[in-house]
Amino acid sequence: MRRMLGALLAVGVIAGVAAPAHAEPALDWQPCAENAEVECSTVRAPLDWANPRGEQIDIAVARRPATDPARRIGTLVHMPGGPGGTGVSSLVAGNPFAADLAARFDVVSYDPRGFGGSHQLRCDPALIAERPDVRPDGPEHFQRLLDHNRRASGDCRARSGAIVDHMDTASVARDIDAFRAALGEQQLSLYGISYGTLTGQMYAEQFPERVRSLVLDSVFDHSQDTAGFLVTQAEAAEDSFGEFAKWCERDAACALHGEDVGAVFDELYARADAGELPQPGGSEPMTPQDLTRSTISAFYGPDWHALAAELDALRNSEPIATARQQEPIPNPAAAFCGDHRIEARSAEDYARLWKRQEQAAPHLRGGVGGALAPHCLDWRAPVQNPQHVPEIRTAAPILILNALHDPATGYNWATTVDSHVERATLLTYDGWGHGVYDRNECTLDAAHAYLIDGVMPPEGAHCPAVQPEPVQTAVRPVAPW
Known part of the structure; x- marks a missing residue:
């Protein structure tokens, strides 16, 4: 070497x-x-x-x-x-x-x-946990997302002062x-x-x-502007999913070897969307965003062997020995929104943006940034360092x-x-x-x-x-x- x-x-x-x-x-x-x-x-x-x-x-x-x-x-x-x-x-x-x-x-x-x-920065963790699903679902849902972002930024400011702006x-x-x-x-x-x-x-x-x-x-x-950011993030995540599927196809060590990995994931996504996918080790059902996020996190290593076993266990409703998670960062949106001007003029515009990233990632439906960027919409702090x-x-x-x-x-x-x-x-x-x-x-x-x-x-x-x-x-x- x-x-x-x-x-x-x-x-x-x-x-x-x-x-x-x-x-x-x-x-x-x-x-x-x-x-x-x-x-x-x-x-x-x-x-x-x-x-x-x-x-x-x-x-x-x-x-x-x-x-x-x-x-x-x-x-x-x-x-x-x-x-x-x-x-x-x-x-x-x-x-x-x-x-x-x-x-x-x-x-x-x-x-x-x-x-x-x-x-x-100090923010109310219960309020952060109440974030609406970022997937578009009409004008009323879009307004709930905006209202939550305003309340969250106001709460962080009330608890922490002007650091939220800088x-x-x-x-x-x-x-x-x-x-x-x-x-x-x-x-x-x-x-x-x-x-x-x-x-x-x-x-x-x-x-x-x-x-x-x-x-x-x-x-x-x-x-990248808003659309470019969402689409390029989705492309990167879907590329890693494709590499994982290729590995499963060629390596018998994959728990999904010989199967259509994309179809397996799509079935799990549909079950999550219907509220019928149990959360490993938890009482609440797994959301589609949970499924996408946990899948992408396995690509960081990558940890393909464990991911294949986890997806197989999920579809069979079996217990999962999940990987240890890092401690969550308290409200990373506060920093990200200071670096990015994320824009969607209406519910219709937001839905179009979401559709573009779903087209770029037909299985995962988005990338890691797609779950974070929507929380910058109507975030009440200046964008000090825009794209x-x-x-x-x-x-x-x-x-x-x-x-x-x-x-x-x-x-x-x-x-x-x-x-x-x-x-x-x-x-x-x-x-x-x-x-x-x-x-x-x-x-x-x-x-x-x-x-x-x-x-x-x-x-x-x-x-x-x-x-x-x-x-x-x-x-x-x-x-x-």
Whole structure:
């Protein structure tokens, strides 16, 4: 594998000023309560970056110092996914990077504003749980959706204050630059995963000269309007469903081997729509959205073996040993709606949008974003960072990593973002799932060569797929990205 990668990589030294000598940080680092090997602190930042002298909030940050200080390059910022994924607890639990990077960089992460330890948004969970079904069902249902979104945003504001207006990724990027300054670093190396790649793009757009290197792993496309967003999300999810069905057709290990997997899923969807599909381990029936969401979450790994067994058990009303779920993120819509202007002028317009995504995903009927975006309709907070093509003009080249078959940030997004950024190179992982960095030796070596030495893969580079194996203790995501 390393021999293959040696042929794959082409030398291209990262441009920009050299990383400064390690300075005493202005942050008050203390051992984290949960793990004394990791340092925790907070940095003060304006609630509203347009009013830097106004109300201030604390942004929680954590750091794992480089394990080989004599060879330290600088700071590598891990930008978590989500929206609403938190970085501090993840960094406390373990280093997200392999030993080669842990030796050379101080790894820093943070909780995005409004989540975790960064001025956490508070909303009524019972009200959030009352969300109407996002599938269109006439003008009265559309009005109920709008009314609920207004009430939910008003409740969050009443409980949390103006943070609900300032949870967009452009503001999070400015928070990152605030702790860059507090660290005494002239430039940062940055790695974003999933929704964290949108934060990375916003950082590069606003602070191009402060980017030493930037990896966008499973990249978010912020250029799509409402229809484009829903359709491209649906296409990505349905592509992963198609790959799962192909695997079932060729591999006898699939519990649905020899069957029409699409027809099996459609039957389950119809039963869920009729309220006749029991919820595994629960008293309430499984909704169509529950079925779609749990299916797509299995594609993140991917965990095809368990998914096939689960679908087979569902149709036979048998008990299911479901994968352990991540803790749900409290109201990720509050952050997503700060980054997206989602528009539907009427119930009829909304139904047309839904039909387009159903046509793009005839089995799943939508993608992960299709369940979240409708909650931005009439959300009463400003869209601080609406969709646009980011103007990224960094001197440093940018490395994009994406799986060919990603259910959440589809390859359709990766090629678009690659075309928008002049100094970007897309490395394609020819496999499945969400997240590429540590898929195999090829992807690890490519990321490490870039982050450590500035070696970029050539245009059109690929890393081979790793065939999915049964997952012993799967953790299924519940956040969109």
